[in-house]
Amino acid sequence: MLFRTRALALGVAIALLPAPATHAKSASRTLTLSQALSRAVASSPSLAAADREIGAASGRAMQSAVFPNPELAFELDNAFGSRSKRNLDAAETTIQISQLFELGGKRDARMAVAAAEGDAARWERAATRLQVLAEAAEAFARTLGAQRRVAELEDQVDDLDRLTPLLQRRVEAGASSSAEISRGRLATETTRVELAKARAAFQSARRELAVLIGETAPSFAAVGGDLSRIGAPPSFDGLMARALQTPQLTRFTAVxxxxxxxxxxxxxxxxPDITAGVAWRRYEEDRSNAALVSLSVPLPLFDRNEGGVIEAQQTLAKTDAERAASRNALTVLVGRAYEALRGSYEEARLTRGNVLPVAREAYDSIRSGYAEGRYTLLELLEARAALSEASLKEIDALVSFHASLASLEGLTGSALVLSRRDK
Structure with missing residues (x-):
C-alpha cells in the first residue's frame, strides 16, 4: 500500500497530520504543521531579504536600459580682459550640447547582466524558501516528539502512582516489607525528575519553533500532529535525480x-565610445554667429580593460567547478538524510512491531502476577522501565524519521511517496 505525504506550500511536506494535541487547552492554541509552515514563510527574514534582492535586481534591470544623459556646456571667452578685451566687447559665447554614444554593445551587455542577476536572485529565493520550509518542518517534528515524550512520562508516573495502593496492601498482608514502598516511591520520583526534564525540553523546542514562525514568545500551547505515520523511502537514485533539479543546482544556469x-x-x-557635440557661438566683436560640431573619442593606448576581461574569464571558468562542488555537497546531504531516514524507519518499525508488544505483554503479565505474589517488586519495576524505554525509543525514532523526511523534501523540492509497510 502506498501513500503520498501531504504537499505543503510548493514542495516541502511531511507525514504529520493535524490531530488533537495532548496538552492543548483549546483548539485555537494548538499549532498544526500547515499553520507553522505558512507562518514560517510569511515571517522569514531570509525570504524578506531575498524578496528585496529581487526588487533591487529589477531596479538594476530598469537602470541598465537607460541611455547616457546629454551634456550641456556654456563657455565665455575673451571677456573681462584689458584693452580690446575689456568687459564683453570682444567676448565669444559658446553653448554646446554633447551626447555620448556607447559602442561595442555596452548597453546590450549591461542589460544582459542585469537580467541574469534577476534570474539568479529568483532562483536563490526559491532555494531559500525550501530551506525555510524544511527548517520549520524539522522544528515542528522535534516539538511534537518532545510533547509526546512528556505524555509518555506522565503516563509512566501515573502508572507508578497506581502501584502505591497495591504495595500498601501487600505490606499490610505481610507479603512484602515496608522497604518496597520506599523502593516504589523512589522509582516514581526518579520518573518525575525525567518528566521535569522532558517538560523543559518541550518548552525549549516550542520556543525555537515560535522563533521560526515569527513569534517572540509562543502563542500556542501545543502542537497537533501524528508522528506514527511512517513508510519506507523510495530509491536513492530517484531522490538524487530530483535533487539535481532543485534551485540549489539549477540556479547555476542563471549564474x-x-x-x-x-x-x-x-x-x-x-x-572606445564616441562623444558628439553641436554648439552655437556668438562673437560680440562683430556681432556674428557660428555653429560648431565636435567629435571626441578616447585613444585606447594604455587602458584596454585587459585585466577586467581576464577577471571575467576566470570568474566564468570557475562556474563549472562551483557547480560540481555544490553537486557533491548536495549528494552528501541527500545521502546523509536518506540513510538517517532509512535507519529511523527500520528502528521505529521494529520497535513498534517487535519490541513494544513484547515489553507490554511482559509488563502486564508481571503486574498481574505481582498482585498474586508470583513476582518481586524489582521484577515489576524492571518490566515497567523496559516498557517505558521502548516507548521512548520509538518516539526518538519517529522524530528522527520525520526530521530526516523534512530535510529530504527540502533537498529534493517535492513530497516523497513512501511505501507503507509499517503495519
Whole structure:
C-alpha cells in the first residue's frame, strides 16, 4: 500500500497530520504543521531579504536600459580682459550640447547582466524558501516528539502512582516489607525528575519553533500532529535525480548566464565610445554667429580593460567547478538524510512491531502476577522501565524519521511517496 505525504506550500511536506494535541487547552492554541509552515514563510527574514534582492535586481534591470544623459556646456571667452578685451566687447559665447554614444554593445551587455542577476536572485529565493520550509518542518517534528515524550512520562508516573495502593496492601498482608514502598516511591520520583526534564525540553523546542514562525514568545500551547505515520523511502537514485533539479543546482544556469554577460561587458568596455557635440557661438566683436560640431573619442593606448576581461574569464571558468562542488555537497546531504531516514524507519518499525508488544505483554503479565505474589517488586519495576524505554525509543525514532523526511523534501523540492509497510 502506498501513500503520498501531504504537499505543503510548493514542495516541502511531511507525514504529520493535524490531530488533537495532548496538552492543548483549546483548539485555537494548538499549532498544526500547515499553520507553522505558512507562518514560517510569511515571517522569514531570509525570504524578506531575498524578496528585496529581487526588487533591487529589477531596479538594476530598469537602470541598465537607460541611455547616457546629454551634456550641456556654456563657455565665455575673451571677456573681462584689458584693452580690446575689456568687459564683453570682444567676448565669444559658446553653448554646446554633447551626447555620448556607447559602442561595442555596452548597453546590450549591461542589460544582459542585469537580467541574469534577476534570474539568479529568483532562483536563490526559491532555494531559500525550501530551506525555510524544511527548517520549520524539522522544528515542528522535534516539538511534537518532545510533547509526546512528556505524555509518555506522565503516563509512566501515573502508572507508578497506581502501584502505591497495591504495595500498601501487600505490606499490610505481610507479603512484602515496608522497604518496597520506599523502593516504589523512589522509582516514581526518579520518573518525575525525567518528566521535569522532558517538560523543559518541550518548552525549549516550542520556543525555537515560535522563533521560526515569527513569534517572540509562543502563542500556542501545543502542537497537533501524528508522528506514527511512517513508510519506507523510495530509491536513492530517484531522490538524487530530483535533487539535481532543485534551485540549489539549477540556479547555476542563471549564474552562468550572468557571468557570460559580465565577460561580454568587460570586452565591450575595451571599445572606445564616441562623444558628439553641436554648439552655437556668438562673437560680440562683430556681432556674428557660428555653429560648431565636435567629435571626441578616447585613444585606447594604455587602458584596454585587459585585466577586467581576464577577471571575467576566470570568474566564468570557475562556474563549472562551483557547480560540481555544490553537486557533491548536495549528494552528501541527500545521502546523509536518506540513510538517517532509512535507519529511523527500520528502528521505529521494529520497535513498534517487535519490541513494544513484547515489553507490554511482559509488563502486564508481571503486574498481574505481582498482585498474586508470583513476582518481586524489582521484577515489576524492571518490566515497567523496559516498557517505558521502548516507548521512548520509538518516539526518538519517529522524530528522527520525520526530521530526516523534512530535510529530504527540502533537498529534493517535492513530497516523497513512501511505501507503507509499517503495519
Amino acid at each position: 552562468m548566464a550572468q557571468r557570460r554577460a559580465l565577460l561580454a561587458a568587460a570586452r565591450a568596455k575595451a571599445v
